[in-house]
Amino acid sequence: MIVLGIDTSTEQTSVALGTEREILGTARFAGVNRHDDAVPAIERLLEWTGVELEHVGGVAVGIGPGLYTGLRVGVEAAKALAQVLGVPIVGISSLDVLAFGVQHTSRRIVAVIDARRGEVFYGLYRPVPGGVMRDGEYRVASPHALAAELEIERGEMLLVGNGAILYRKEFEQVDARVELAPATFAHPWASALVSLAAPRFIREQTDRPADLVPMYLRKTDAEITWDQRARGASA
Amino acid sequence: MTRRPLREGLAVRVLGIETSCDETAVAVVDRETVLANLIASQVDVHERFGGVVPELASRAHVEALTPLFDAALETAGCGFRDLDGVAVTIGPGLVGALLVGMAAAKAIALATGAPLIGVNHLEGHILANAVDHGSELTPSVCLVVSGGHTMLVHMPEPHRYELLGQTVDDAAGEAFDKIARFLGLGFPGGPALDRLARDGDPNAIRFPRAMADSGDFDFSLSGLKTAVLRHVKAERQAGRDVEPADVAASFQEAIVDVQVAKTIDAARDRGVETVLLGGGVVANTRLRERMEKAGAEAGFRVLFPSLDLCTDNGAMIAVAGTWRLLRGERTSLGVGADPSLELG
Numbered sequence: 001m002i003v004l005g006i007d008t009s010t011e012q013t014s015v016a017l018g019t020e021r022e023i024l025g026t027a028r029f030a031g032v033n034r035h036d037d038a039v040p041a042i043e044r045l046l047e048w049t050g051v052e053l054e055h056v057g058g059v060a061v062g063i064g065p066g067l068y069t070g071l072r073v074g075v076e077a078a079k080a081l082a083q084v085l086g087v088p089i090v091g092i093s094s095l096d097v098l099a100f101g102v103q104h105t106s107r108r109i110v111a112v113i114d115a116r117r118g119e120v121f122y123g124l125y126r127p128v129p130g131g132v133m134r135d136g137e138y139r140v141a142s143p144h145a146l147a148a149e150l151e152i153e154r155g156e157m158l159l160v161g162n163g164a165i166l167y168r169k170e171f172e173q174v175d176a177r178v179e180l181a182p183a184t185f186a187h188p189w190a191s192a193l194v195s196l197a198a199p200r201f202i203r204e205q206t207d208r209p210a211d212l213v214p215m216y217l218r219k220t221d222a223e224i225t226w227d228q229r230a231r232g233a234s235a
Numbered sequence: 236m237t238r239r240p241l242r243e244g245l246a247v248r249v250l251g252i253e254t255s256c257d258e259t260a261v262a263v264v265d266r267e268t269v270l271a272n273l274i275a276s277q278v279d280v281h282e283r284f285g286g287v288v289p290e291l292a293s294r295a296h297v298e299a300l301t302p303l304f305d306a307a308l309e310t311a312g313c314g315f316r317d318l319d320g321v322a323v324t325i326g327p328g329l330v331g332a333l334l335v336g337m338a339a340a341k342a343i344a345l346a347t348g349a350p351l352i353g354v355n356h357l358e359g360h361i362l363a364n365a366v367d368h369g370s371e372l373t374p375s376v377c378l379v380v381s382g383g384h385t386m387l388v389h390m391p392e393p394h395r396y397e398l399l400g401q402t403v404d405d406a407a408g409e410a411f412d413k414i415a416r417f418l419g420l421g422f423p424g425g426p427a428l429d430r431l432a433r434d435g436d437p438n439a440i441r442f443p444r445a446m447a448d449s450g451d452f453d454f455s456l457s458g459l460k461t462a463v464l465r466h467v468k469a470e471r472q473a474g475r476d477v478e479p480a481d482v483a484a485s486f487q488e489a490i491v492d493v494q495v496a497k498t499i500d501a502a503r504d505r506g507v508e509t510v511l512l513g514g515g516v517v518a519n520t521r522l523r524e525r526m527e528k529a530g531a532e533a534g535f536r537v538l539f540p541s542l543d544l545c546t547d548n549g550a551m552i553a554v555a556g557t558w559r560l561l562r563g564e565r566t567s568l569g570v571g572a573d574p575s576l577e578l579g
């Protein structure tokens with residue numbers, strides 16, 4: 001079954017077509033200062049691969065966490081495509097996709113995505129045969145707090161993602177046990193997403209398009225201010 | 236994919252998607268006939284903040300669109316494959332909110348092979364009139380009044396616009412919301428103020444008519460807003476009771492007076508017979524009454540959309556998109572959102 005993968009959680013737009021065995025085609029571009037390029041990228045990828053949209057049997061999408069505006073474009077495009085085509089959809093955390101991309105390591109994996117405002121989204125993983133296994137929750141914190149957390153982790157670690165690169169000084173101070181994955185792995189790849197999602201379509205562990213929403217991990221400023229005021233009022 | 240040609244007499248089904256602000260709206264029209272027009276209102280989401288929170292609006296659009304598409308198509312009695320076009324608002328509006336509707340529209344266009352048509356939200360408000368009044372809307376002068384806009388436009392023929400004037404500060408809808416909040420009427424303030432004003436005396440307080448005699452077609456509303464706040468505070472300080480209904484009615488009258496006068500002047504100036512109203516504030520009872528009366532007295536045909544087509548909706552986008560589609564227009568899937576898109 002052909003899976004279409006879309007990830008727009010960082011400043012990179014990445015799309016891929018593939019099955020559980022092979023990647024038929026992939027396109028990704030980063031640094032483009034606009035958020036509305038996911039669907040044109042899919043259109044081009046279909047042309048390049050000669051795959052007809054009618055032959056796509058499932059849509060996989062990276063649901064973040066990441067940059068909200070761009071992230072929503074990929075998620076909404078994926079939802080609408082799945083709805084029109086009448087095919088199942090699978091949403092996978094973009095942190096999982098990042099970690100999956102560097103699964104061939106013996107180290108613990110820390111996937112780190114820039115959350116702007118001096119914070120990062122992150123998740124901790126360990127490599128297992130055929131993939132990675134996440135330990136604990138997806139979280140958001142300052143790079144400093146994450147570095148302090150890594151300080152007490154045991155074993156060697158591989159940090160991957162644009163957040164790891166952006167705050168490399170912070171993490172390199174942890175100690176010699178921390179290694180940074182090369183910049184080429186800094187963004188979630190839709191090809192990794194397709195490989196990760198394909199078994200879920202086969203096992204029919206899919207999501208309903210109507211239920212699928214981005215993983216935000218952070219409330220809006222307006223809600224945070226509101227909560228603070230509410231707490232202040234009750235204190 | 237081959238598309239069936241658009242022909243005279245054949246149905247032209249167009250999906251309309253509107254997510255420029257705080258309403259998620261989806262519609263299906265066949266030319267000027269509305270087959271479905273659904274809105275998922277976000278009033279509950281923004282109410283406690285007293286205004287629209289852009290990030291929350293965008294989040295709500297993602298949650299609302301999928302079920303709205305299903306419901307709209309079911310109501311219209313057709314499927315995605317029956318669509319002849321996909322129209323979507325590309326501006327003006329909140330950029331993050333616009334991009335959600337646009338992502339969906341582009342995906343639907345790609346998956347169905349139906350052409351994408353990018354629509355200016357303001358043109359949508361104007362062409363909403365076609366649903367109730369047919370396609371003969373030009374030459375005309377249009378007053379567009381909403382939460383974000385207050386402008387007078389001359390439309391000599393369809394899709395040609397000449398901006399005659401606009402607000403130099405607040406939009407009318409913004410002023411309504413602010414005064415409504417000041418009077419403790421909640422959010423959104425427009426409809427609540429409209430209701431309250433019906434029990435008040437529009438001549439109780441003489442608020443300033445800003446720029447009424449400026450000789451151009453521009454508006455200013457911030458002075459009026461300040462005058463209302465100052466009046467109420469002064470009355471309260473003097474120990475006098477303030478009748479909120481009178482304040483609401485008098486404030487509303489000051490806005491309506493200037494808008495009616497300038498619109499009629501503009502219509503005379505441009506020598507048109509038709510005056511079109513569009514935008515959320517056109518739902519205001521007093522504005523409709525006064526504009527109809529003034530139009531009748533001065534010999535103009537005054538048209539405004541039915542109430543549900545005044546506030547933001549998908550049908551107005553679908554109709555505007557249909558008009559452009561029938562002219563042979565198509566929009567590239569690479570089109571970007573333009574938060575400050577102008578008419579033209």
Ligand SMILES: [Zn+2]
Nearest residue numbers: 381514515547
């Ligand atoms: Zn509007």
